[in-house]
Amino acid sequence: MTGWASDATPHLIVAPIVLPLLTAALMLLVGERRRTLATLTMLSAAVGLGTALLLLAQVQGGGAPGALGVYLPSNWDVPFGIVLVVDRLSALMLVITALIGLAAASFSLARWHRAGVHFHPLFQMQLMGLNGVFLTADLFNLFVFFEVMLAASYGLLLHGSGRLRVQAGLHYVAINLAASSLFLIGVALLYGVTGTLNMADLALRIGQVPQADRGLLHAGAALLAVAFFTKAAAWPLNFWLVRAYMAASAPVAALFAVMTKVGVYALLRLWTLLFANAPGESAGFGGDWLLYGGMATVVYGMVGMMAAQRLDRMAGFGVLVSSGSLLAAIGFGQADLTGAALFYLTNSTLALSAMFLLIELIERSRLTAGASADADERSLEFPIDALERRRLSNGPDESSLIGKAIPAAVAFLGLAFIACALLIAGMPPLAGFLGKFAMLSALINPAGLQASVAPSATA
Amino acid sequence: MEIVLALGIGVLTGSGVWLVLRPRTFQVAIGLALLSYAVNLFIFSMGRLAIDKEPIVRPGVPTDLLHYADPLTQALVLTAIVIGFAMMALFLVVLLASRGLSDSDHVDGAEPLP
Numbered sequence: 001m002t003g004w005a006s007d008a009t010p011h012l013i014v015a016p017i018v019l020p021l022l023t024a025a026l027m028l029l030v031g032e033r034r035r036t037l038a039t040l041t042m043l044s045a046a047v048g049l050g051t052a053l054l055l056l057a058q059v060q061g062g063g064a065p066g067a068l069g070v071y072l073p074s075n076w077d078v079p080f081g082i083v084l085v086v087d088r089l090s091a092l093m094l095v096i097t098a099l100i101g102l103a104a105a106s107f108s109l110a111r112w113h114r115a116g117v118h119f120h121p122l123f124q125m126q127l128m129g130l131n132g133v134f135l136t137a138d139l140f141n142l143f144v145f146f147e148v149m150l151a152a153s154y155g156l157l158l159h160g161s162g163r164l165r166v167q168a169g170l171h172y173v174a175i176n177l178a179a180s181s182l183f184l185i186g187v188a189l190l191y192g193v194t195g196t197l198n199m200a201d202l203a204l205r206i207g208q209v210p211q212a213d214r215g216l217l218h219a220g221a222a223l224l225a226v227a228f229f230t231k232a233a234a235w236p237l238n239f240w241l242v243r244a245y246m247a248a249s250a251p252v253a254a255l256f257a258v259m260t261k262v263g264v265y266a267l268l269r270l271w272t273l274l275f276a277n278a279p280g281e282s283a284g285f286g287g288d289w290l291l292y293g294g295m296a297t298v299v300y301g302m303v304g305m306m307a308a309q310r311l312d313r314m315a316g317f318g319v320l321v322s323s324g325s326l327l328a329a330i331g332f333g334q335a336d337l338t339g340a341a342l343f344y345l346t347n348s349t350l351a352l353s354a355m356f357l358l359i360e361l362i363e364r365s366r367l368t369a370g371a372s373a374d375a376d377e378r379s380l381e382f383p384i385d386a387l388e389r390r391r392l393s394n395g396p397d398e399s400s401l402i403g404k405a406i407p408a409a410v411a412f413l414g415l416a417f418i419a420c421a422l423l424i425a426g427m428p429p430l431a432g433f434l435g436k437f438a439m440l441s442a443l444i445n446p447a448g449l450q451a452s453v454a455p456s457a458t459a
Numbered sequence: 460m461e462i463v464l465a466l467g468i469g470v471l472t473g474s475g476v477w478l479v480l481r482p483r484t485f486q487v488a489i490g491l492a493l494l495s496y497a498v499n500l501f502i503f504s505m506g507r508l509a510i511d512k513e514p515i516v517r518p519g520v521p522t523d524l525l526h527y528a529d530p531l532t533q534a535l536v537l538t539a540i541v542i543g544f545a546m547m548a549l550f551l552v553v554l555l556a557s558r559g560l561s562d563s564d565h566v567d568g569a570e571p572l573p
Contacts, residue, residue: 181497
């Protein structure tokens with residue numbers, strides 16, 4: 001990094017990990033005093049967002065496209081010491097996490113943090129795990145931060161208890177434990193074949209692996225990828241997601257929108273490091289799996305979204321569509337397309353988080369209006385006969401809908417829902433359209449809008 | 460020597476996978492435990508099996524992996540064991556809660572309809 005900031009704040013890189021950890025510890029000391037907890041959580045979330053934005057500015061302000069920040073915890077030297085690296089991708093993911101953390105934390109202060117105990121410490125640990133995943137440049141450290149993130153997510157998913165939540169939590173925990181086992185096998189194989197766990201060192205040593213060991217290397221990488229696919233909710237490993245996200249309380253579901261992007265991030269980071277430009281046989285290994293897996297996920301998400309009868313189920317499938325599009329876009333291995341996919345990632349993650357928060361408010365307002373509160377019921381019934389009755393009664397009765405006052409809160413919810421839906425759908429001029437258009441443009445017409453596309457040019 | 464370890468890891472993994480796919484939550488818990496044992500053995504074996512290799516640095520012996528047991532895999536296994544231990548405890552609590560809330564130890568919360 002360049003400039004005075006790097007001299008003044010060398011420890012800014014580790015702040016996104018240490019700050020939530022200290023906040024969680026402080027909150028556990030403070031106990032269940034709500035006002036103090038609320039102040040602490042908002043303060044920590046705001047400082048976290050500021051730190052992430054500062055890191056983004058520093059990495060961007062470096063000028064050169066390869067600007068990096070490197071941090072050696074405890075000053076152990078590479079390649080055996082764990083190293084934290086922030087580049088523009090990491091800083092972008094940190095900013096997204098901090099934004100969603102701030103939003104979900106402030107949403108939870110209204111009522112959801114009272115549903116059980118220790119919501120805020122769990123929330124801070126979740127943020128710590130997420131930030132750690134995005135900052136680490138060591139493969140086993142990635143596993144450790146994955147586990148921190150997952151452990152906190154188990155606690156958050158189960159927060160508030162209840163039969164449906166605990167059952168969804170049981171499935172979620174079991175599947176993630178199995179995926180973690182696969183993660184470990186993959187990491188162990190990669191270490192056994194190359195002799196290092198540092199991601200940068202791995203990238204160097206991939207080319208030097210002897211031919212006899214190349215099958216083992218590919219097997220290890222594939223096992224690792226299966227664990228990441230489970231996290232990123234690629235089909236057919238994503239049957240747990242919709243049920244888990246439906247069962248989670250609203251601020252938790254909003255934070256979980258980032259969790260699939262963790263899997264996408266890990267795949268992007270490791271695939272581009274290890275296999276995108278690998279010499280020899282390993283070049284582009286697994287790119288086809290990313291592409292077809294992503295497309296299958298998109299199709300599955302689409303069908304689920306159209307079949308969903310409940311709003312939260314629809315949002316859950318929307319997460320799948322977003323994740324699948326990103327996986328497919330990464331699988332091509334083209335820089336323009338990956339850049340557009342990162343823009344789409346930002347937009348879709350924020351839109352889906354907002355959607356989860358909105359859905360809870362909408363359902364709450366709908367339930368207080370007198371509908372049944374049974375969680376298992378297939379809601380969104382459309383009573384056709386009520387519509388007929390209303391049309392017929394618009395004659396001498398004068399019980400028309402004109403002039404009926406809609407409460408401002410409900411109107412705001414409606415407008416916000418429209419905005420979110422348009423973002424997810426990709427309607428111009430909102431950012432959803434820009435993201436999808438950029439991805440398609442990079443794919444079909446990489447020369448840009450000025451150049452004309454000859455039919456023979458598409459290879 | 461390697462074949463014994465490989466067979467052991469294979470048996471543990473196979474049993475673990477079979478148990479994880481069973482319909483009772485306790486079987487799933489034991490299956491996950493067996494899987495974690497298998498994975499931990501596998502990680503440890505990545506340090507290459509050897510007999511009588513020094514674990515602690517001794518003056519005069521060249522410091523490379525030909526003369527010492529690989530400490531990194533041992534560290535990895537310790538971390539994995541500890542994390543697995545905590546996760547298993549959490550899974551058991553969730554298992555008990557699910558049993559209490561749904562009166563059934565079936566993984567789907569209720570017996571499947573015939």
